[in-house]
Amino acid sequence: MARYQAGIRTEARIIDATRELLGEVGLDGTTLKAICDRAGVRAGSFYNLFATKEDAVLRVVKDAIRAVDPHPTGDAPDSLHELVEAYISFVTGQPDVARVYLKIAISGATNGSLGDSMKRHHHRRVARFAAAIARENSALSDRESEARAEIVLATLSGLAFMWLLDPAFDFAHRARLAVEAPLVAH
């Protein structure tokens, strides 16, 4: 092994280029040529560091999945408010990574190993939200907590998607409003 600094820097540039492209033009637009052009590297150098294009994409996506999680270890019990704020600050604080997360969650969710990874991650998140909801409202059954968790997550995802559609959309404001206020007046 005994890697050189040059190679390590090149690898970082390639990962950065891949993340930027995934956020800007999505999975399809992120071609090998586009990655190499942006990283200032030739195809041969890319394949000296990565076995395949999907390798670089997966590295970025796994980082994005990890970034959405406030407590990756999962040992600290978190409140619903904490979880929601974590998601909001993820979207607003790391918009590049968030765009990647959303784009891949959707375009890559129905096929391949990437989709399975996304599915498992989604179920873990639902369980996490459901546990927080149950902890804060002991009157709810497990099923009811899970239903509410799914609805909260759906709303957050939907709002994030609107932000993807229109970057001027005030995601954070809407997200807080959605979680704190009832959906319809009574």
Added chain:
Amino acid sequence: MARYQAGIRTEARIIDATRELLGEVGLDGTTLKAICDRAGVRAGSFYNLFATKEDAVLRVVKDAIRAVDPHPTGDAPDSLHELVEAYISFVTGQPDVARVYLKIAISGATNGSLGDSMKRHHHRRVARFAAAIARENSALSDRESEARAEIVLATLSGLAFMWLLDPAFDFAHRARLAVEAPLVAH
């Protein structure tokens, strides 16, 4: 002109094949070869009927967009309940078309003319939901109605996306629960 019956039937087969593929494998997987194979047709026949591949895709997508609309003409004022039920029956009643709608809305929303079409459609839908909400709750300002409309639509989209992720997900049940009940207990 004076079209023959054979050509009309072939055109219908091509549209059907395109819709099926868009729902099954998404926009990327819907290649010309895949369309032609499924429709039982050669490339030359396809291009005798369609100027471009995107033409066939657009036909399907525009049908999907129209299918989600309860009153396409837009003259009849609709209630929020009507709008939500229309969306639910769209997703559950025409799952193929709904899958296409969701996949394209997301994967194709950030680039090309298809994305512009989707964006305009989205804004029209927000306005429609906002009008219904304002009509049913005169205490709300226009801005508040629009905010609620965006949240309702985000929740519906998010739940539909969950159904895309897992076809066993009970979309209709969750959607009604989400719109009728407050998100969090007070």
Added chain:
DNA sequence: CTCAAAATAGAGTGTATACTCAAATTCCAA
């Protein structure tokens, strides 16, 4: 029945893609 128009087949074009490879260059520990 006729025949011009419509429809079809199927080989072919050009382009973009992911990926390879041998040779040249750069790095860095000893």
Added chain:
DNA sequence: TTGGAATTTGAGTATACACTCTATTTTGAG
């Protein structure tokens, strides 16, 4: 300083894509 390993190059390969073209077959109105 030096030499083997890491890195980089840049031309090259194979494949898949959307789309074209010409010859042939099929259709159906008059």
